[in-house]
Amino acid sequence: MPILPTQQPVEILRHTFGYDAFRVPQEEVIQTLLAARDALVLMPTGGGKSLCYQIPAIAMAGTGVVISPLIALMEDQVNALRQAGVAAAALNSSASPAESRATEEALLQGCLDLLYIAPERLLQERTLNLLQRATVNLFAIDEAHCVSQWGHDFRPEYLQLRVLHERFPLVPRIALTATADSKTRAEITERLTLQEAAVFIRSFDRPNIRYHINSGSQGARNALLRFIRDRHAGDAGIVYCLSRKRVEEVAEWLQGEGLDALPYHAGLGIDERRRNQQRFQQDEGVIIVATIAFGMGIDKPNVRFVAHLNLPKSIEAYYQETGRAGRDGLPAEAWMHYSLRDVVQLRQMIQQSEADLPRKQMEGHKLDAMLALCETTDCRRQTLLGYFGESLSSPCGNCDNCLQPPATWDATVAAQKALSAIHRTGQRFGVQYLVDVLLAREDPRIQQQGHDRLSVYGIGKELSANAWRALFRHLLLRGLVEVDHDGHGGMRLSPSSRPLLRNEEKLTLRQHESPVPRQREQRPEIAPRDTALWEALRQHRRELAQAQGVPPYVIFHDATLMEMLHRRPRDLEALAALPGIGERKLAAYGTSFLKILHRDRPS
Incomplete structure (x- = not known):
């Protein structure tokens, strides 16, 4: 029997949260839970997922239990709910024993509308027994993509959450995420036993976010600085880097340029991480420079930009990270600068990992999709949404390719020269060496190898070194060349290069090193x-x-x-x-x- 609501959802929406109407499909999700049915909800970040479980938890007698992966997320949600007059609390390791006892007592007495809890705490037998003694009206599994073993945010504890269905078969469950392709959706359904759940999928589109992606081997930090100063002076933002070392270097450099920037990565002490995250959450205009250890569950709505100084591993990771910008629906930007080194490094990480072959193949396919998004000359948003199985009928008009359609060039002859250089030098040298050969640069190594006597020596002087590096990146991401994974990064031909070498195919590429578009500032418009x-x-x-x-x-x-x-x-x-x-x-x-x-x- 469903627990009948004591208040109408629309009244809670108006009087508690201050909104007049539900977004699609919030009301339908709420009614599903009120009818004691399970639900799987996919909505973009900032799309209003939280209200889908908060309102029915408030409407029904008892307490809604929210499984959340991070303490920071719990604290944000609890603070916001209490400001709105909702009885909310959290059980996590940051609470003192006395605070935890008080929260447990409030739960048993029916004084809480919502209780937030980490999966590790939930799975303890003592906690499960506590919940069985209380009146639980629903379970909400937030960030449900963490159940996916193929995903970038995998949390092994999420695999055990099927215990909720076993121990509480009559309590409705709702799993929510903003990031899930078809494979991840299937995993969520199977691993959380949600085969009978009603499924709600809202568009993944975030039209308020402008996407801009550029590449090159030099000038990434200066390009980032120009982007921030020209378009986001005084705004809160997140800058993602691949390594802890680069995080600290970039944060220190931005500080030296007069910006309020702080580092965040797992190698910092707990107190410093907490202090920096609190500064970011509570102060205006703070920039966090971070690895992907920062971000999941960050509920700061007025992040005006997310920048990447390295290539993300997958479109899911990119979408999740860029989705932390503009959660308030106001204009925001997702900016990225990546290099050939990123591509080589990520491919080597995949090949040298201890994962089995299917896992490596899957990660390779995900990286290929990410590179395709970077290199497309079409609308970024159409490509991004297409990855999640969604079509956009016309170009968005709010990405770099739409605002400044990229120039293209016939790279067939240049690509043939690059492939020939790889072949003639023995398919064992890295990009910089190959560029030096093509440009006939004086290098003792080239002379020692006898490569200054090859037919390819000096045949590439029509292009700059940067243009050649960009071309090798294209060849790599299109699968025309491969990288040796012996740690030296040597380039070799792949079988798919033969049609191009035989003039059976042509290669048309985008021109790189384009400046940041300056159409309009991405910030709230104020006269x-x-x-x-x-x-x-x-x-x-x-x-x-x-x-x-x-x-x-x-x-x-x-x-x-x-x-x-x-x-x-x-x-x-x-x-x-x-x-x-x-x-x-x-x-x-x-x-x-x-x-x-x-x-x-x-x-």
Whole structure:
């Protein structure tokens, strides 16, 4: 028997969360849970997944239990819910024994609407027994893609969550993720025994995010600095790097350039990681430079850009990481700079790993798809969505390829020269050596090998060294050449290069080293006359947040402040009509924000 709701979902949406209408398919998901049916929900980051389980948990008697993989995510969610007047708590290792006992007692007494818990804690027999003594109205499995052993965020504890179906067969479960191709969806369904679940898939598109990808062997840091200064001065952002060493180097360099940048990776001490993450969450305009250890569950809505200084391993990883930008729905950017070294390094990592052959093949296919997204001359968004099985009828108009269609060139003859250089030198040298041969550079190694007497020596002077490196990258990602995985990175021909060498195929490529497009700044549009008021609203929000020890966006999102700025409500009733202002926040903050909106205006 389903637990009948004590409140109507739409009333909770309005009075608690301050929104007038549900997004598709939130209401249908909620009704599924209220009918005691399981659900699998795929929505893009910022699409409103949390409300799908928070509202039914509040509506029904008892407590909704949310399985969440990271303490930071739990704390964000609990803080936000408490601001809205919802009884929420978390059980995790950061709580003291006394706090944990108080939370457990509140659960048993039916005083909690929502309880957040890590999978490791949930799976303890003591915790399962505790939940069986309480009234649990639903289980929400957040970040459900962590169950996928093929995925970049795999968490082995997620494989054991089928115990919920076994121990609590009558309690509805909802699994949610923003990142899942068809294989990952099948894994979630099978491993969590959700074969009978209703499936809800919303478009993966995030139209507010502009995608820009460029490549080259030099100038990545300076290109990043220009991007930040020209387009995101004073904005919060995340910069992803492949290694811990590069994270620290880039963070230190950005600091030296006057930016508020902090490092984050697993090699830092726990206290430093926590301190840097807290600064990022609570302060305005902080840039985190991080490995992929940072980000899953980060709920900061006003991240205006995500930058990659290295190539991600897969489109799933790229989509997950770029999805941390613009969660508030306002304009944001995903910027990337990658090099041939990234391609070689990632391929070597795959080949030298201890994974079995099917796993290596799968990771190789995922990397190929990521490279195809980088090298396409078509709309980035159409390519990205196509990977997830979704079609976009027309180009998006909000990616670099749409805004500045890339120039292309017939690279057939140049590619034949590059392939010939690989073959003539014995298929055992790296890209830089091959470029030196093509350009007839004086190098003792070339003379020692006798390669200065080859027919390919000096036949490539029509292209620059950078252009040759870009061409070798194209040949590699298109599978026309391969890399020896002996640690030396030597290039060799693949069987698929033969048609090109025989003039049976042509090769048309995009020209690289293009500048960052400068169409318009990707930030909330504020008229010059409103700048001072905008900053006053943000400053007041910051002061309220600091007094309570919570991030500013927990008070109000930028999108809500933007509505205040544009609509200038005159009283509490008008203020209550703005999105994101529920009854609790209206009572706590409404009067003080109205004073700021109208303090310099006659009554």
